[in-house]
């Protein structure tokens with residue numbers, strides 16, 4: 001039987017999770033991940049890795065919920081296994097707090113996370129500036145650890161990785177049957193997607209091992225997320241800003257806002273600044289495309305535009321992209337590989 005040659009462009013969270021899902025679910029294929037940046041230098045490495053969904057305005061809510069549930073269930077199994085420390089997955093409990101009572105007191109994802117409830121008046125005493133809060137337990141990924149673990153799993157399945165910048169998907173036409181586009185913000189240029197834009201995020205990674213609960217302001221701008229190796233303090237949301245250099249005034253503002261919520265952070269040490277560009281789109285792009293150049297055809301599966309919530313939905317979108325790859329293979333088998341459609 002002919003093996004389909006699949007190139008996955010992107011070695012961030014979306015590329016690696018899709019590559020693992022494809023190689024574990026489809027036997028008659030070979031998978032190569034091609035990227036110009038690998039961990040620890042991707043956007044995915046900067047993220048806090050919390051499983052709290054971001055809302056995609058033009059993607060149906062039931063679809064977002066399904067992806068979140070699939071991701072939560074998948075990571076829960078890893079978290080409950082001996083692999084958890086190597087994969088960098090752990091449970092974390094804490095509070096999401098609001099200065100004004102939100103219109104939606106119960107978000108769509110409340111029955112996916114664990115033990116979701118309103119905070120008690122006693123709990124709210126810690127946050128005198130806030131009127132309302134939600135307590136729950138969710139999962140968190142230590143991002144560079146999780147990416148390394150995904151890469152290891154891919155290699156165990158026979159997958160390969162290649163460092164290379166792609167200017168145009170047609171470069172891959174000669175050597176591959178299917179291209180999977182997981183290039184994140186790179187899609188802005190690679191597929192000239194003008195609907196894609198960065199939302200710049202600056203965070204501080206600090207040593208403060210006494211912080212055990214997460215605190216997230218409901219506006220999504222200020223957050224304190226304790227992890228295995230450090231605590232992530234955030235953040236910023238700067239639309240259309242491509243600047244990857246740390247901004248000292250952003251760092252000052254983040255630190256002050258986080259200390260206002262958790263004064264003990266004044267004692268935090270070893271403060272490192274990281275910046276990443278969230279790959280924004282009003283709806284995520286999960287789609288098959290047959291690209292054409294003269295008489296030649298190239299099968300492409302797009303999986304990008306995860307914005308500020310890639311960690312929360314990545315397994316759900318990887319599964320859906322894998323299904324599309326399977327459909328492409330079936331199409332190639334029907335039409336004959338040589339003719340390439």
Ligand SMILES: Cc1cc2nc3c(=O)[nH]c(=O)nc-3n(C[C@H](O)[C@H](O)[C@H](O)COP(=O)(O)OP(=O)(O)OC[C@H]3O[C@@H](n4cnc5c(N)ncnc54)[C@H](O)[C@@H]3O)c2cc1C
Nearest residue numbers: 011012014037044049050166184186201276309310311312
């Ligand atoms: C500050 C910050 C905090 C965040 N916190 C969270 C959080 O707590 N929870 C959550 O769910 N999400 C969070 N996110 C969002 C999350 O990080 C993203 O949704 C996710 O990382 C997107 O992954 P990606 O693989 O699409 O992109 P990336 O990680 O950017 O990977 C893209 C890959 O494509 C490659 N590539 C691009 N163009 C080319 C090309 N032309 N040729 C070759 N390779 C190319 C790159 O080299 C890279 O390997 C956060 C993001 C930021 C910035």
